Amino acid sequence: MAMKVLSEMMTFNHEQIVFGNDRDTGLRAIIAIHDTTLGPAIGGTRMWPYKTEDEALGDVLRLSRGMTYKAAAAGLNLGGAKGVIIGDPEKDKNEFLLRAYARLIEGLHGRFITGEDVGISVGDVEWMTAETSSVVGISEALGGSGDPSAATALGVFRGIQACSEEVFDTTSLDGIKVAIQGLGKVGMHLAELLHHEHAKLIVADLDRHRVKLAVGKFEALEVAPEQIYGVDADIFSPCALGAIINDKTMPLFKVGIVAGAANNQLEDEAKHGQVLKKKGILYAPDFVINAGGLINVADEISGYNRERALVKVENIYSVLKEVMRVANKENITTGMAAARMAERRLDQAAKLRRRFVYTPSACYRGTKIFSRGNPV
Ligand code: NAD
Secondary structure, three states: OOOOHHHHHHHOOOOEEEEEEEOOOOEEEEEEEEEOOOOOEEOOEEEEOOOOHHHHHHHHHHHHHHHHHHHHHOOOOOEEEEEEEEOOHHHHOOHHHHHHHHHHHHOOOOOEEEOOEOOEOHHHHHHHOOOOOOEOOOOHHHOOOOOOHHHHHHHHHHHHHHHHHHHHOOOOOOOOEEEEEOOOHHHHHHHHHHHHOOOEEEEEOOOHHHHHHHHHHHOOEEOOHHHHHHOOOOEEEEOOOOOOEOOOOHHHOOOOEEOOOOOOOEOOHHHHHHHHHHOOOEEOOHHHHOOHHHHHHHHHHHOOOHHHHHHHHHOHHHHHHHHHHHHHHHOOOHHHHHHHHHHHHHHHHHHHHHHOEEOHHHHHOOOOOEEOOOOO
16 A cells, blocks of 8 residues: 555544455455544445545545544534445445444444445445444434434524524525525425525526426526526525535625535635635535534434434534634634634543543443543
């Protein structure tokens, strides 16, 4: 392997990387635990036909670090991690490979909790439960939280209200024009919530059937996918793809707010975050506003309670208000403010940890996170 693993780990201070190999099932997997300062590390598992081990390692290192920030900003008592299985989910995935992977997780004794991601379904996660209890995102029939999309949409909706209060001085969305890109699992739920509050919707999706549905149900105005960036609206809500805020799309924007569910919305985080700020467009950092699904599945750790989970999801409103307060006070982008808030929380917890011994099992039971002991 060309990549120097320990040097790579030191770059962003990853705690642990676990490589898994199982000759019988053909499993080749990497789990990266970025940070457990706040609690056991959570992150989905992705199955992808990576061309090289370096590519897989690069992906798992980047994604696990992102999870630390997402969990910390969301106020969860969880750290960040990610797992990748190298292989084609269409051809290589089967019960026994997933069970071999789950045994690898079980060997981490609760330090890593995983769930679905690209190439891994809820059903796949349920296979893993045969070998480990360190999984979340199982179906409601089995006592889990089911599809996270509605919770993600609720978080985005509350985030839009927080942004609207900042820019338009009101949380009422009556008459506010929202352009939604992507009417998939999250976008369609969001359209419903916004329509209920009498927002005016402009929608685009590559799937004609989904557009027709939104036009019929929510009186939405349809535009072609390439036109969504330049529509005359108050809010742009990207709920389809990443990197859609870039040099090409930015000059087209007429909106005052960008707030949506898609991951990695800014093609270049630092540069495009600054450009949005300069243009006076309020950007809701993606990893803050789209954390509803994570908050919802994380509730399974202490025995899933939908009502409690959704109350925590709604708190995205307050988190975003704080992000805006910090961004305004320190004259920085909202993305930087959110990252700073997450880092401050991590620093404070690390200081505490010097005085108390952290016990993952206690946190896992949802009782208390720290117990007295010798400094570590
Ligand atoms: P999805 O696959 O169900 O929906 C995506 C929709 O976008 C599809 O209907 C697709 O046709 C449409 N689309 C794709 N390219 C498009 C384009 N160029 N223009 C217009 N529409 C286009 O996905 P989802 O679960 O709804 O997630 C949406 C986004 O939110 C993704 O970026 C995802 O990573 C992110 N996200 C989702 C969740 C969740 O709980 N599902 C949580 C966090 C983040």
